[in-house]
Amino acid sequence: MWGLAARKQSRFARDLDLGEVHDQLDALRGYVHELTRSVGLGSRDPYERARDFAAEAAHDAEQAMKDNLAASLVLAVGLGVAIGYFIGRGGR
Secondary structure (H helix, E strand, O other): OHHHHHHHHHHHHHHOOHHHHHHHHHHHHHHHHHHHHHHHHOOOHHHHHHHHHHHHHHHHHHHHHHHOHHHHHHHHHHHHHHHHHHHHHHOO
8 A cells, every 4th residue: 555655656756847846936935925015015013024924934934845845745735635535525
């Protein structure tokens, strides 16, 4: 059973285009930056600190995902399968 999972994971890793993943992460970072900037335009002092904190947290999360790319992808796929299972089960 574990051998099958390992073979599927290695096949998934071979098909993975790291450049595309990095491009998507950069696009996500830009989106989060614009979102936090637009939220902070309406109010300055306390919300500016919150915006900076959120932007820094998003940057740290992105860096952690880049440093642990394989684990991030496996976690994302696992969560997607679990959520899909529960959504499918809830429809019955």
